[in-house]
Amino acid sequence: MQYFSGSGWDLDPAEVNRAVESAFADHGYGLVQMPPKVYITLPGGDFRTMPAYLPSLKMAGVKVVNVHPENPQQGLPTVMALTIILDIATGRPVAVLNATRLTDIRTGSAGAVAAKYLAPKKTVTLGIAGTGRQAEAQVRATAAELEIEKILIWSRNPRHADRFVALMDRFDCTSVSLEKVCDADVIVTTTPSRTPIIRSEWVHEGTHINAIGADAPGKEELDPALLNRAQVFVDDMAQATHSGEVNVPIAQGIYRQEAIAGTLGEVVIGKKRRERPDRITLFDSTGLAIQDLAIAAIAMRQGTAIDLPFL
Template sequence: MKTLLLTKEEVDGLICMHEVIGAVEEAYKAFNSDQVVQPDYMGIHLPSPRGEVDFKLGYNKANEVISMKASSGGFIDNPTAHGVPNGMGTILLFDARSCALTCVMDGSLITGLRTGAAGAVSVKALARKNARTVSSMGTGNQARMQIRAINEIMTIEEVRAWDSHPDTLARYKTDIESEFGIPVVTANSKREAVEQADILVTTTRGKGSLVEADWVKAGTHIVAIGTDQQGKQELDPEIFRNAKVVVDSMAQCAEKGETWHPLNKKIIAKDDIHGEIGEILVGKKPGRENDHEVTIFDSTGMAIQDNVAASRIYQNAIDKGVGTFFEFFRS
């Protein structure tokens, strides 16, 4: 049994955003069709200036693949002290029929791609059909990925952006306008960015409320990306009181997502959560029902997203003869 090794550069050439969006939709549908075994993910916080490491494990009955991903972030001294990026990811794929290791691949690109794709899938299901303006709270790599993905499934006429770091905000404006030809308006305040949004994307590592409830206009769709551990927060919990709340995983979001905050403050109860996005995609529950609803998609990220996206990359690599084989095990 040979194992395929795929580097970051090889992974980058083996899948495009359009294909990742399809993979994430497939993943969400599988999750809500009893095709997925997905234990709670684990996170380890290391002493400063180091960051956090998350481990996500999932089994997809549909493709008979087990995936395991380790992803790190926030290691601010890495480039200078260790000569490696601030955050990295590695994915292992196993054949579930034998548990043989079939592939080891870079996982840092997949995490960014499938997270961006998740936002786009939620826009398809929950945003107004006439939405044209996207506001971005935070302008880092994932904020760019969200625009890249959402641009695949709708016409974005304008991006409004806010960031606490002016230099990062200026680079974001230059990059988005250059790559997509979409005008970017840099907001003078958080409120200014939020009030103009048809679709509001939050991608910070916030430790408190960035978006206040009275800034959000009727009909806004919020893509809440940044909160995937307790201690992180981007939204005023009051936003949830009268919103349609959709999550990727009820178990994860109630414990580690943005949804934890209004639950903890008893602003909403679990029964007030509309459902999981996979339930909407398979037709068990409705998506947006009118143009006045405020909708929230709370995404903590799931192993099944990595599983399906990585499986497609692996199959594309086999089909194209990309990567290096090595032998771990001999019978």
């Protein structure tokens, strides 16, 4: 058995995007096994267990990932993760991966794949709410798919916004108000908000929105009125209605599950598409275990491993 502790930041974003895109295609064709995430509540947060089998890559395994919002106060990331990979022929554990950064990266890739298919144009202004690791991952991954002309960034904390602008020095990146973030072709929301922060009237027709932050029951970042204006695609129907951006509006009866246009997998395989140039499109990302398997395959090929005794 091998242990991979590597960060993953050295992986080529375009290569990861292709692997994640291919996993979404398999999902669109119904060629994967992936039960919904299972949540366990802990005193200061929760953890999620995400098993899957992706036959096209001969990859099977489980990611275990926590969310503890108070962690940064003691110098730990909010989200940490391990992925276990099993040999599909024998079930033998072949690898354990530190999937903390890999989780950020594969989530960035899902946004990039959604933007590739749904953004209104190929050269875009990117508006981003939030300046954490996920905001960074979204930019890195999306820059491999679209020409980023400008980045408009907002953080609740102005110092975090300044830090992000400095980090993005290869881009034309400006710290703006949340309303101004919406003057973009592609809006990406990456906050842990539990109340809507993006107002519907701020968003222009034709915009594509990647709603990344909401990944647990009770979380939402967008004015529900936006959902009703938009063509909404989810990563997985069961997960999104349970814990994605649509979960609260559906629970409150403001939005109907039947209104969801389809899955990103269906978009990737050409079964679903953007209807009109002037329609808002929205990708509701909760994070799929098959994304974790896809990036694990790359990390295992390219990373440095520690050999561990198993049998």
